[in-house]
Amino acid sequence: xxxxxxxxxxxxxxxxxxxxxxxxxxxxxxxxxxxxxxxxxxxxxxxxxxxxxxxxxxxxxxxxxxxxxxxxxxxxxxxxxxxxxxxxxxxxxxxxxxxxxxxxxxxxxxxxxx
Amino acid sequence: xxxxxxxxxxxxxxxxxxxxxxxxxxxxxxxxxxxxxxxxxxxxxxxxxxxxxxxxxxxxxxxxxxxxxxxxxxxxxxxxxxxxxxxxxxxxxxxxxxxxxxxxxxxxxxxxxx
Numbered sequence: 001x002x003x004x005x006x007x008x009x010x011x012x013x014x015x016x017x018x019x020x021x022x023x024x025x026x027x028x029x030x031x032x033x034x035x036x037x038x039x040x041x042x043x044x045x046x047x048x049x050x051x052x053x054x055x056x057x058x059x060x061x062x063x064x065x066x067x068x069x070x071x072x073x074x075x076x077x078x079x080x081x082x083x084x085x086x087x088x089x090x091x092x093x094x095x096x097x098x099x100x101x102x103x104x105x106x107x108x109x110x111x112x113x114x
Numbered sequence: 115x116x117x118x119x120x121x122x123x124x125x126x127x128x129x130x131x132x133x134x135x136x137x138x139x140x141x142x143x144x145x146x147x148x149x150x151x152x153x154x155x156x157x158x159x160x161x162x163x164x165x166x167x168x169x170x171x172x173x174x175x176x177x178x179x180x181x182x183x184x185x186x187x188x189x190x191x192x193x194x195x196x197x198x199x200x201x202x203x204x205x206x207x208x209x210x211x212x213x214x215x216x217x218x219x220x221x222x223x224x225x226x227x228x
Contacts, residue, residue: 004157033214042118042203042218043158056215090157094214103214105150105157 003027004093004106012112013081021076021109025093031055032074033103034066037088049074086113116142118219120204126225127194135189135222137204144206147180147187152201152221161202162189194226 003026013019025032031050035043045058049068063079072093078085088110094103119138127133137147145166150158164171164180164187171178177190191198201223205216 031214033216035216035218040220042205042220043216045208045215045217048213048215056209056213058215092157092214102160102163103216105159107155107157110155 004091004104006089006091006106006109008109009107010110010112012114014114015081015083017081017113018077018079019081019111021078021089021091021111023074023076023091023093023106025072025074025091026104029093029095029104030072031094032068032072033092033094034074034076035090035092036060036085037090037108039087043090046076081113083113086111116140116206116208116217118204118206118217120202120219121222122220124223124225126227129195129226129228131194133191133194133198133224133226135202135204135224137187137189137219139185139206142206142208143182144208146207147178148205148207148216149176149178149187149189150203150205150218152203158203191224194224196226196228199224199226 005024033048034046037043047057048055052068065077068074088108090108092103092105117140148163149161152158162178175192179188201221203221205218209215
């Protein structure tokens with residue numbers, strides 16, 4: 001088990017609603033990345049936060065937004081939910097210090113949009 | 115855009131044999147390539163990282179090779195066991211270095227038969 005936790009574990013929403021997913025990073029890790037994984041696909045990079053600032057974004061529309069807090073925990077917010085947003089949402093924490101550090105993934109939040 | 119291809123079909127092998135998984139990529143020269151294991155309903159778990167100037171990396175029964183001319187990485191599990199059954203994902207760092215902004219392949223499902 002990694003030290004990365006995510007909540008909730010499962011969520012059901014309807015089209016047009018908004019959702020907030022939460023991630024607590026591993027102790028000492030100041031970088032959090034969020035990924036979307038559709039069924040049968042690899043994870044797709046949404047964005048990364050480093051020291052409370054967005055530090056890179058993948059090919060996702062602005063209705064996907066995030067926050068990172070002073071304790072390095074993070075939130076992913078998705079507005080105006082669409083059916084295609086149904087997926088496993090993963091967060092991963094790391095702490096690059098002058099080189100590649102291992103990235104630790106949480107267990108994910110399974111989102112179903114009806 | 116960057117494209118990563120992994121064996122699209124499941125790989126079935128007998129216990130004790132060596133499993134070899136392939137990862138091919140295009141349109142990019144990554145400085146790092148990573149391999150992850152993912153079990154159903156869980157987040158990916160980091161296994162190995164190999165740098166562009168490394169031809170081969172080993173960790174216990176795992177071996178990764180990286181051929182930047184062929185744009186290919188091979189992932190080997192020797193003396194495979196049923197517990198090795200999982201989906202294996204390769205990932206490239208799209209940040210041009212140690213950024214952990216990863217592009218993942220779709221993964222290869224490995225099934226080790228006792």
